[in-house]
Amino acid sequence: MRNILDGIANPVRQSHSDTIKLSENVILNIKNLVTAFDTEAGTVRAVDDVSFEVKKGQTLGIVGESGCGKSVTSLSIMRLLPKPAGRIESGQILFHDMDIAKIDADKMHTIRGNRISMIFQEPMTALNPVHKIGKQIREVYQLHYSKMGGKDIREKSVEMLRKVGIPDPEKRIGEYPHQISGGMRQRIMIAMALVCKPEVLIADEPTTALDVTIQAQILELMKALQRETGMTIIFITHDLGVIAELCDEVVVMYAGKVAETAPVIELFKHPKHPYTKGLLSSIPRLENQRKVKLNVIKGMVPSLCELPQGCRFQNRCPQVQKICSVQPHKKSVGENHFASCHFSESFRF
Amino acid sequence: MTNNLLEVRNLKMHFPIHGGVLWRKIGTVYAVDGVSLKIRAGETLGLVGESGCGKTTVGRTILRIYDPTDGDVLFGGKNMSLLGRKELRNLRRNLQMIFQDPFESLNSRQTIGDILEEPFIIHSIGTPEERNTEVRKLLDRVGIPENAVTRFPHEFSGGQRQRIGIARAIALKPKMVICDEPVSALDVSIQSQILNLLLELQEEMNLTYLFIAHDLAVIKHISDHIAVMYLGKIVESSDADALYERPLHPYTQTLISAIPVPDPTVKREKRILIGDVPSPINPPSGCRFHTRCPIVKDRCKTEEPQLCSAPGTEGKSHLVACHYAGQRADFQEQSQNSARMMKKLPAISR
Ligand SMILES: Nc1ncnc2c1ncn2[C@@H]1O[C@H](COP(=O)(O)OP(=O)(O)OP(=O)(O)O)[C@@H](O)[C@H]1O
Ligand SMILES: Nc1ncnc2c1ncn2[C@@H]1O[C@H](COP(=O)(O)OP(=O)(O)OP(=O)(O)O)[C@@H](O)[C@H]1O
Ligand SMILES: [Mg+2]
Ligand SMILES: [Mg+2]
Numbered sequence: 001m002r003n004i005l006d007g008i009a010n011p012v013r014q015s016h017s018d019t020i021k022l023s024e025n026v027i028l029n030i031k032n033l034v035t036a037f038d039t040e041a042g043t044v045r046a047v048d049d050v051s052f053e054v055k056k057g058q059t060l061g062i063v064g065e066s067g068c069g070k071s072v073t074s075l076s077i078m079r080l081l082p083k084p085a086g087r088i089e090s091g092q093i094l095f096h097d098m099d100i101a102k103i104d105a106d107k108m109h110t111i112r113g114n115r116i117s118m119i120f121q122e123p124m125t126a127l128n129p130v131h132k133i134g135k136q137i138r139e140v141y142q143l144h145y146s147k148m149g150g151k152d153i154r155e156k157s158v159e160m161l162r163k164v165g166i167p168d169p170e171k172r173i174g175e176y177p178h179q180i181s182g183g184m185r186q187r188i189m190i191a192m193a194l195v196c197k198p199e200v201l202i203a204d205e206p207t208t209a210l211d212v213t214i215q216a217q218i219l220e221l222m223k224a225l226q227r228e229t230g231m232t233i234i235f236i237t238h239d240l241g242v243i244a245e246l247c248d249e250v251v252v253m254y255a256g257k258v259a260e261t262a263p264v265i266e267l268f269k270h271p272k273h274p275y276t277k278g279l280l281s282s283i284p285r286l287e288n289q290r291k292v293k294l295n296v297i298k299g300m301v302p303s304l305c306e307l308p309q310g311c312r313f314q315n316r317c318p319q320v321q322k323i324c325s326v327q328p329h330k331k332s333v334g335e336n337h338f339a340s341c342h343f344s345e346s347f348r349f
Numbered sequence: 350m351t352n353n354l355l356e357v358r359n360l361k362m363h364f365p366i367h368g369g370v371l372w373r374k375i376g377t378v379y380a381v382d383g384v385s386l387k388i389r390a391g392e393t394l395g396l397v398g399e400s401g402c403g404k405t406t407v408g409r410t411i412l413r414i415y416d417p418t419d420g421d422v423l424f425g426g427k428n429m430s431l432l433g434r435k436e437l438r439n440l441r442r443n444l445q446m447i448f449q450d451p452f453e454s455l456n457s458r459q460t461i462g463d464i465l466e467e468p469f470i471i472h473s474i475g476t477p478e479e480r481n482t483e484v485r486k487l488l489d490r491v492g493i494p495e496n497a498v499t500r501f502p503h504e505f506s507g508g509q510r511q512r513i514g515i516a517r518a519i520a521l522k523p524k525m526v527i528c529d530e531p532v533s534a535l536d537v538s539i540q541s542q543i544l545n546l547l548l549e550l551q552e553e554m555n556l557t558y559l560f561i562a563h564d565l566a567v568i569k570h571i572s573d574h575i576a577v578m579y580l581g582k583i584v585e586s587s588d589a590d591a592l593y594e595r596p597l598h599p600y601t602q603t604l605i606s607a608i609p610v611p612d613p614t615v616k617r618e619k620r621i622l623i624g625d626v627p628s629p630i631n632p633p634s635g636c637r638f639h640t641r642c643p644i645v646k647d648r649c650k651t652e653e654p655q656l657c658s659a660p661g662t663e664g665k666s667h668l669v670a671c672h673y674a675g676q677r678a679d680f681q682e683q684s685q686n687s688a689r690m691m692k693k694l695p696a697i698s699r
Contacts, residue, residue: 065536066507167624181625182400211399211563213622216607220621238537241566241609264613282541283611284570290589291393291548291571294541300506301536316538 020097027232028054028077028200033091033101035069035076038084044304045089046072048256051330054200059226059233061247061264063240063279065301068253070236071121074202076101077234078118079108095200114144117193118202119186122209126189127177133188134173137161140195156195164191165221183214187221194225202234207242219246240283244268249336252276255301255312258330262337272339274317311341319343353423354390354525354557355411359383360420362403362410366630379629380406382581383420385656386559388574390524393551393558395572395589397565397604399626403581404561408527411559412446413437425524442472445518447511449530454514455502461488461513462498468520487516491546508539512546519550525557532567544571565608569593574666577601580637581629583656587667597659597669600638636671648672 022029035047047069054060062070075081076088077100093100100111120126128136137157141148148156154173161169164187177185186206193201203222207215219242226233235246243250243264250267252260252275260273271277278297299316308314310325317324321342328342362381365374381403388394396404410417413429422429424440432440448454455464465484469475475483485495491512493505502510511531518526528547532540548571550556562568568575569589576586577600585598596602606620622641627633633640639649649672656670669675 065538183625211626212565212607213399213603214625215609216619216621219609220619239609240537240611244611244613244615245609247613268611268613279537280611283537284541284544284566285611286566286569286593286605286608288570290569291573293545293548294570296541296545297538298542300508300539 020094020099022094022096025055026053027056027095028234029092029094030054030073030077031092031094033073033076033093034089035072035081035086036089037086039305041305046086046256046304047076049091050253050256050258051091052251052258052261054232054234055249056232057226057230058248059235059246061243061250062234062236062253063238063243063250064253064259065238067255067301067304069256070253071204073253074118074204074234074236077202078112078116079105080112080118113140113193113198114196115198116200116202117196117198119189119193119204119206121204121206127185129177131176132173133175133177133180137173137188137192137195140192144196160191160195161188164188164194164225165217166191181214183210183217186210186218190218190221190225194229197229198231200232200234202236204236205238206235208237208239215242222246240279252279255307256304257312258338258340259313260337260339262334266334266337270334270337272333272337272344273313273341274319274343275313276339278316278318313341352389353387354425355386355388355559356421356423357384357386357407357411358421358423359385360407360410360422361418362406362415363418376630379581379632381410381417382629382632384578384581384583386576386583386586388525388557388559390557391551391555392573393560393571395568395575396559396561396578397563397568397575398578399563401626401629402578403629404563404578405529407578408446408529408559408561411527412441412444442521443524444527445521445523445525446527446529447514447518447531449533455510455517457502460499460501461493461505464502464513465498465517465520468517472521474521483520487520490519490550491516492542506539508535508543511535511543515543515546515550519554519556522554523556525559527559527561529561530563531560533562533564540567547571565604577604580627580632582637582670583668584638584671585667585669586656587662587669588665591662591665591667595667595675597662597667597674598638598671599642599644599673603643638671644673644676646673 031051033047033050034045036043036045050073064070077093079100081087088101091101134157138153141153141156157173158169161172166172166184166187207218222233237243247264249263251258254275259275271280281295282297284294297316302308302312302315310327314320314324323342328340330338330340331344333339333344360381361383364378364380366376366378367373368375384407386394396407398404409415411422424444462484465487466480469480469483484498488495488497493509493512532543535543551558560571572589575589575592576583579600585601593605596605603620603622606617610617624641627640635651636649636654639645642649654670654672656668659667659669659674
């Protein structure tokens with residue numbers, strides 16, 4: 001099956017002069033990504049100067065509250081931004097020796113769904129309601145393995161559904177999306193995303209709409225699949241519990257920017273950005289005493305049209321000072337640990 | 350005389366399903382199928398369970414948005430099904446509800462001022478000026494700027510709308526509020542703000558809460574007692590701390606073990622349930638959990654367990670509905686089984 005990827009094993013040199021070289025263990029490197037949307041209120045930068053690295057074979061978590069740019073970041077990587085309103089304004093998305101932000105659409109076709117796949121936030125909108133499950137999976141096979149025959153596809157589809165833990169797959173392929181449960185739909189999305197054995201799987205809140213017991217099933221499944229295939233996962237969520245359980249490294253986003261990135265244990269043990277600290281101390285935990293006041297982050301996220309000068313967290317930050325009206329730069333605050341806060345070094349937890 | 354503000358006895362709410370050309374009744378949804386609850390004044394009962402298990406229906410039936418199929422609801426010692434319309438309306442003043450999606454529950458064409466004034470008008474309370482003052486006090490109490498009175502719900506964020514929903518629920522100083530997943534749709538940082546507000550209001554007004562949620566950490570944080578629901582029935586209920594320290598029903602045990610813990614250094618043994626929640630249209634025979642239960646025995650498939658005092662917990666009001674309550678499942682064996690199952694599956698080759 002490897003041969004279908006051959007065409008992109010030696011890609012044409014990029015138009016600009018410097019060759020792209022990612023370090024050995026890095027599969028994806030996002031550099032100063034800016035993604036903008038034209039809206040009635042003017043152009044907004046939903047993702048504004050975002051940088052992070054994704055290590056090969058690891059799970060990178062992206063966490064942050066609603067609207068902070070998690071989905072837009074992943075849609076930028078997939079080059080699936082809604083047109084014409086959305087576009088990558090600047091920055092690089094380095095994948096092997098290519099810059100995904102700049103390659104042409106044809107080339108992106110050979111990558112999307114093939115070497116980088118995505119599971120979407122709402123499986124019901126991603127699955128076509130008028131087509132049977134079997135047909136939808138068949139289409140994915142046909143798209144990526146044009147030489148495969150009908151019988152083969154059927155066999156492979158059934159095998160793939162069984163792999164993601166769907167009981168009676170022979171029966172399921174004859175059903176419509178609305179006939180099956182949310183957890184089952186999400187499994188089908190995972191199955192479809194895995195058809196091409198992607199190197200990178202982007203999962204955008206795949207368990208948010210599911211019950212805890214079903215969520216536990218899906219998380220276990222993803223771990224097992226990763227162990228088996230060695231694929232890299234970018235997992236988007238707003239649940240710090242899921243991050244702790246699943247991820248190796250974490251990117252914390254706030255209002256379109258990266259607040260902090262760190263290895264998972266480091267992030268939970270020594271958070272350096274006041275937003276991360278606030279988040280970690282505001283979640284109810286089982287081991288805490290009941291009915292006592294939780295710590296809160298006061299106020300709310302500013303809208304993208306009314307961003308303050310400088311640090312975007314300043315209106316909610318307990319440590320805010322004059323200097324915060326200047327945008328803080330990304331600072332190294334530990335091994336493999338970066339935070340964008342003027343005071344991040346001086347913090348103690 | 351008990352000090353239970355609310356007592357629910359064997360409540361049932363069955364919805365008919367109609368279909369076919371003649372729109373005949375072709376089935377029944379056993380959404381709530383024999384639920385009993387007691388809530389003491391000033392306390393919080395957490396009601397937790399997976400999607401579709403009937404939590405919202407319990408809340409709505411208590412409020413008599415639905416007419417129960419069977420069972421009694423006693424509020425302040427009065428049986429609600431025996432009350433006339435007028436009495437019911439007065440009683441409702443003391444029994445309010447907050448919804449998961451405050452947007453749906455707030456009329457989008459009314460200003461915030463109108464929305465908050467409405468309860469006073471319905472119950473003919475105060476002059477327009479007095480009502481205006483009350484509305485401003487309410488807004489202030491829930492942390493919304495006063496200028497909100499002339500604005501509309503869509504101009505506010507999810508968290509702010511939830512505050513407005515709370516303001517409306519507490520407007521008439523009720524005794525009890527049914528909170529149906531009030532923080533489920535909110536971001537982590539806003540969730541803690543709302544939970545704190547609910548706790549403060551409870552203390553100030555001696556409110557009683559029925560707090561519905563599917564997040565076990567949130568439920569534990571806010572509740573004094575917790576009832577765990579599965580497919581229309583309560584499977585376990587207990588003092589909140591005891592439930593987490595010593596869960597007796599295998600479903601409760603699994604639910605608790607499935608909570609993702611926000612601490613990467615904790616590696617817990619996971620208990621993965623097999624399969625999905627069955628449909629409340631054809632609930633399984635015997636114990637409804639038997640199709641997914643890790644410790645299922647033959648008896649469970651035919652004989653329905655009753656909710657009763659758990660062995661070894663007499664007098665502590667720890668109730669459980671399981672023939673083999675407290676027998677810890679041999680999850681070790683089960684997970685080995687599923688590991689074996691995984692291995693048997695064809696590998697994805699690269
Ligand atoms: N098509 C669009 N047109 C204009 N603005 C958009 C569009 N899509 C997204 N945005 C804006 O971009 C910002 C980031 O959105 P995004 O969907 O990435 O958030 P998110 O972090 O995924 O949030 P959630 O947790 O709710 O999924 C938001 O402020 C959103 O309003
Ligand atoms: N008005 C109705 N008519 C028919 N069926 C209903 C009605 N309301 C609820 N149901 C069904 O009753 C069952 C219980 O629903 P309910 O909304 O009470 O569950 P829930 O526990 O609140 O779930 P969720 O966590 O998703 O809110 C579901 O199967 C639902 O489809
Ligand atoms: Mg999103
Ligand atoms: Mg509900």
